[in-house]
Amino acid sequence: MISFHYLINKIKDVKIKDYFSVFPMITALILKPFYRERYQGTWLICEEPYEARDNGYHFFRYMCERQPQQKCYYAVKKESVDAKKVQKIGLTVEYGSIQHWLAYFLCAYNISSQKGGKPNPAMCAFMEMNGVFKPRNVFLQHGITKDMAEWLFADKCNFYFFITAAIPEHNMIKDYYGYKDGVARLTGFPRYDSLIPNQTNQNQILIMPTWRNWFNLKSKGSQEVKTPFGCSEYLKKWMELLNSKELDYLIINHNLKVVFFLHRNMQRYIEAFQGVNEKIVIASWKDYDIQELLLTSKLMITDYSSVFFDMVYMKKPVIFYQFDEEEYRKYQYQQGWFDYHSNAFGTSYSASEEVIEALSHEIENGYKVSERYLNEYSHIFAYSDRRNSRRIYELLDKEKSDM
Numbered sequence: 001m002i003s004f005h006y007l008i009n010k011i012k013d014v015k016i017k018d019y020f021s022v023f024p025m026i027t028a029l030i031l032k033p034f035y036r037e038r039y040q041g042t043w044l045i046c047e048e049p050y051e052a053r054d055n056g057y058h059f060f061r062y063m064c065e066r067q068p069q070q071k072c073y074y075a076v077k078k079e080s081v082d083a084k085k086v087q088k089i090g091l092t093v094e095y096g097s098i099q100h101w102l103a104y105f106l107c108a109y110n111i112s113s114q115k116g117g118k119p120n121p122a123m124c125a126f127m128e129m130n131g132v133f134k135p136r137n138v139f140l141q142h143g144i145t146k147d148m149a150e151w152l153f154a155d156k157c158n159f160y161f162f163i164t165a166a167i168p169e170h171n172m173i174k175d176y177y178g179y180k181d182g183v184a185r186l187t188g189f190p191r192y193d194s195l196i197p198n199q200t201n202q203n204q205i206l207i208m209p210t211w212r213n214w215f216n217l218k219s220k221g222s223q224e225v226k227t228p229f230g231c232s233e234y235l236k237k238w239m240e241l242l243n244s245k246e247l248d249y250l251i252i253n254h255n256l257k258v259v260f261f262l263h264r265n266m267q268r269y270i271e272a273f274q275g276v277n278e279k280i281v282i283a284s285w286k287d288y289d290i291q292e293l294l295l296t297s298k299l300m301i302t303d304y305s306s307v308f309f310d311m312v313y314m315k316k317p318v319i320f321y322q323f324d325e326e327e328y329r330k331y332q333y334q335q336g337w338f339d340y341h342s343n344a345f346g347t348s349y350s351a352s353e354e355v356i357e358a359l360s361h362e363i364e365n366g367y368k369v370s371e372r373y374l375n376e377y378s379h380i381f382a383y384s385d386r387r388n389s390r391r392i393y394e395l396l397d398k399e400k401s402d403m
Contacts, residue, residue: 018120018122018123021096021119021120021123022123024096024097024098024100024101024119025101025119025120025123027098027101028098028101028102028104028105029101029105031098031102032102032105032106035102035106036106038102038106039073039102039103039105039106039107040106041071041106041107041108042071042072042073042103042106042107042108043063043070043071043072043073043107043108043109043111043396044072044073044075044093044103044104044107044109044110044111045059045060045063045072045073045074045075045111045112046074046075046076046095046111046112046113046114046117047112047113047114047117047142048114048117048264049075049076049077049080049095049096050076050077050079050080050081050082050095051076051080051082051264052074052076052080052082052083052085052086053082053289053290053291054113054140054142054191055113055140055141055142055163055189055190055191056074056111056112056113056114056117056140056190057074057082057086057191058189058190058191058193058194058389059111059140059190059389059392060072060074060086060089060090061089062190062193062389062390062393063090063389063393064089064090065089066389066390066393067393070393070397071091072090072091073090073091073092073093073103073107074086074089074090074091074092074093075092075093075094075095075100075103075117075119076092076094076095077094077095077096078094081286095119096119096120097119100119101119104118104119104124104135105133105135107135108136108400109135109136109137109138109160109396109400110135110136110137110138111137111138111140111396112137112138112139112140113139113140113141113142114142115139115151115152115157125158128158129156129158134158135158135160136160136161137157137158137159137160137161138159138160138161138163138392138396139157139159139161139162139163140163140189140190140392141162141163141164141165141189143305143306143307143309144164144165144166144169144189144306144309145164145169145172145173145306145336146166146169146306146309146336146337146338147304147333147334147335147336147338148176148333148334148335148336149333149336152173152177153177153178154177154178154179154180154183155178159179159183160183161183161184161185161395161396161399162177162179162183162184162185163185163187163189163392164184164185164186164187165186165187165188165189165192165309165381165388166309166380166381166382167186167379167380167381167382168337168338168379168380169337170184170186171337172336172337185395186382187383187388187391187392187395188381188382188383188387188388188391189388190388190389190392191291191310192310192313192386192388193386193387193388193389194291194295195291195294195295195310195313195314196295196314197313197314197315197384200295200296200297200298202257202296202297202298203254203255203256203257203298204256204257204258204259204293204296204297204298205256205257205258205259205297205298205299205300205301205359206259206261206293206294206297206299206300206301207241207242207258207259207260207261207300207301207302208260208261208262208263208290208293208300208301208302208305208307209234209238209262209263209266209302209303209305209321210263210302210303210304210305210306211263211264211265211266212234212266212328212331212332213331213332214327214331214332215229215232215234215266215269229269229272230272233323233324234324235269235272235273237321237323237324237352238260238273239273239275239276240352241301241321241352241355241356242260242273242276242277242280243276243277244352244353244356246353246356246357246360247277247356247359248277248279250356250359250360250363251277251279251280252279254363256363257281258279258280258281259280259281259283259288259293259297260273260276260280260281260282260283261283261285261288261290261293262283262285263305264285267284267285270282270284290307294307294310294311294314295314297311297316298316298317298367299311299316299317299318299319299359299362299367300316300317300318300319301318301319301320301321301355301359302318302319302320302321303320303321303322303323303324303328304320304322304328304333304340308320308345308346309380312345312377312380313381313384315369315373315374315377316367316369317345317346317362317367317368317369317373318345318346319346319347319349319355319358319359319362320340320346320347320348320349321349321350321352321355322340322348322349322350323350323351325340325348325350343376344370344372344373344375344376344377345373345376
């Protein structure tokens, strides 16, 4: 029995704006008996409210094309640039709407690449973690978990299945994240089914730094810094790299196309990068699909973004530019199973000059990876057969049959 005092303490996590979701939620509960035929037993899939580009989208596409006997819905905002793309594939519901709540309450599985992939993350988390409602949440993830991400620990999540793509990642989550046996499942990511090794003719370099929680996302325990983004080391160091004469030389002499893509959580600061070398593309998330950029790039420069594993999956080289590692470990994520300073996939540098020198070497070497790289690859990925979505479907279908 949950005490009143306990509920009051827990409900503090719910923000005022979240209470507006109470109305569509209550409406859905009232209408629930009338919509059982439509949503009962369906699989509800989503990502961020305005996106359909990651593991959720790729799994939804697989289900609609390969397993049409299983009814699925995809939740997306109707004004999203991706909405029409999804609507051409299969059934959709408006993200956060009464229909989304109905599907959430009646579906067999709530499947998302995001922990908060629900009609209202705060309200749903409150209900789930306090035993009010227990849906079968399937967490597809949006990147390989390589660090100790406490917000994904079992005491903070209600996952029926936690999908993993790397062997050491799977072992870390299974052994240290506090989940019961059978929750973590090593199947591979749906989006990996579309990644083809070494199949690009474009001379393209992708520069893709990750986010910093001290600039946003206060709900994840960010440590606010007094320095505004415009005066931050983050901006200074990336501008230093992008505007370096040495990089400009490589672009001209090797006919490079360089694309700079800020993490989705940092896209609000994209205007701060408009003063970079005009030969470099500053990519907006609305105009560029990360999957396409990965496929068409020969090399990636990043700091700590786990998306570098997508490049590794395709056996492409990576360079790490890590000028603020101490702060990152202190304020964002503690190190998990992956060591940036002892791996075969890429070397870590703290100075932009070293990054450019490493890039020059990779170009001269024809972007070839080493034997050590290929050997370590086999210890990271259990699957490279483009059957990841199928394994997830078979897992969920078997579990459904056993219920």
